Amino acid sequence: MLAISVENASKVYRLGEINRSQFFGDAKRFLRALARGERAQLSDPGLEASETPDAPDLFWALRDVSFDIRAGETVALIGRNGAGKSTLLKLLSRITAPTRGCLRLKGRIASLLEVGTGFHFELTGRDNVYLSGTIMGMKRAEVRQKFDQIVDFSGLGQFIDTPVKRYSSGMMVRLAFSVAAHLEPEILILDEVLAVGDQQFHNQCIDRIHQIVNQGRTILLVSHSLSYIRRLSNRTIWLRKGEIVEFGPTDRVINAYEAESTVMRQSRRRDEEGKRAVFRSWRLQEGASGESNTLARPGIACSFEFRLDVAGALSGCRLEFCLSDPDEISVFSATHGFSELQTGAANLTISLPSLPLQPGRYRLEVKLLQRHEEIDHWICDPMLVVADSGLHSAGATAGLLALDSRLDVASVSGRSLHS
């Protein structure tokens, strides 16, 4: 039995400024069209099917998307920003009309496209529960009947008569989710709702969603958190540029999606090809061993090893190395010249007798120059982490360096400073 059936759904937007329409211009066109017996058209970014489909200023947010979802399934939607996920959800929740195609839903649908939908800051939690419940399609009697459950779930009992403007954002999210979680629609659309709240509330939400799934409801879920999607959904739709890339079992689709994103990340670094040398990676060596980016013992010798891919031999090279704190205040920098680099891979290692830094995250930057020409500049990813090693300046309250300091007090005899 199908809960959602989508056939060739497309949505086209007109690019550029949409509200530049002039009343008199539109009115004139409207009347002229009316006089000629044609269909009058307001300037509208959501177009109608009859208009030319491939004009350059049109953006196809969705193009001929078709799929079926069975009742009781939990299906996830993934895709990069702008892939059309939100547009699809907007169509399904009837916020906008499709340009073409047809979507069919069986039963009541409720969507939580953004947390706190319909919440008003001036109203109390109680008023907001009623308001947002009815906005999402509940009857007053239904909200009243579930009110205690909703409040219990949110854990905000003692704040329920306080205006929502005094709530923290976490509290608001809990209340909003609690209302949505008690909607009991046949179809529930969730968008990025899971990305908020503390760990305990997260788990509570996920339990609740499992519970809803087990009640035979259909859930459509959008999240950037792939681990949640793996836990919650059986099947996944992968959208790219308004079209479905793949729709199948969650594990298969997510693996394919992740594989593609990794390729894209690497190829972005490879965009810099054409350069004669490119920094690839770095690692930290502490004392004799160590192969992480965490500096555990700031007091002893360490070295930074940079892997470099050299496409064409270089000569008269210089390596600039800079270490700075997250506010980009430079802590240490060095420049080393060297004569040449052979084609192939090379490791450049900078060694320091010690790196007495306070615990925290630090930014590493390396720059390779040939004479005065910049070959590659890399802000290292990941950052350098300095662990809490117990090495601190005595009574330090500020500063970047962790140095042992000592105070000596000696009286200078024979002479008085005040005379």
Added chain:
Amino acid sequence: MIEESLITRIEPKKKMSFFEWKEISAYRDLVYYLALRDIQLRYKQTSLGIIWVILQPLVPAVIFAVLFGNFAKLPSNGQPYMLLVFCGLIPWNILNGSISRAGISLVANANLLSKVYFPRIIMPISTLGSVFIDMLVSVGVLAVLMVFFQVPLTLNILMVPVFLVLAFLMGLGVSLIVSSLNVYYRDFSLVVPFALQIWNYTSPVVYSTELIPEKWRWLYALNPTTGLLEGFRWAVLGDAPLNTTMIITTVVFSALLLFIGSMVFRKVERGFADIV
């Protein structure tokens, strides 16, 4: 299989269609809570609350009574001038309130429209709730004034609700046009207060139709509010006989405005979320 009636079909915009009343009535609780929200927000952090609702028509009524009634000695059909003005202000405030509040309702609630679905007409309709509350309070004040001025009750008073409903229908008709066009052209939010002011001056709100020279009355009666205001006055004060042309104009105009308003609203409502 579930029966066909449970299936929602979402398709491209149709050319013309009427409101789905069944759906709208399924959302009537939402009308209640949105109206409640508006009312709560209007008076939530005011310390005098209801006093403001009473003062709103009372203060202008007193001012106009002194200026026009006592100083300018404008005709008032033998009634206390203050009552004449107050009777004009009640239906006028319904019109004025619904047009100015419902007219911006869609734009003001853009965040809701772009995130949740409900029949869009719920939005302008629910704003009428706060206008309704204001009206109830004003009618209460009117009753007190009538006792104070010892106005004799006539059977005409039974027509009061009819004229009030008429005022709301006319207000709703204009609101539907203004609110939907306001989504497309924000000019309307600037034009409306201005237009309302002109409409106020050309309607017998703070003066009586008697002021208009006899030979121009026919033209004056074409203003749909003339019949509404004079009709309400007639129902409350029950003196001068009712001019039927005026009433017919009012009823016809209200129906027409409501029809055109519904058509315009229907035509553009599905595009709201893309534009607002």
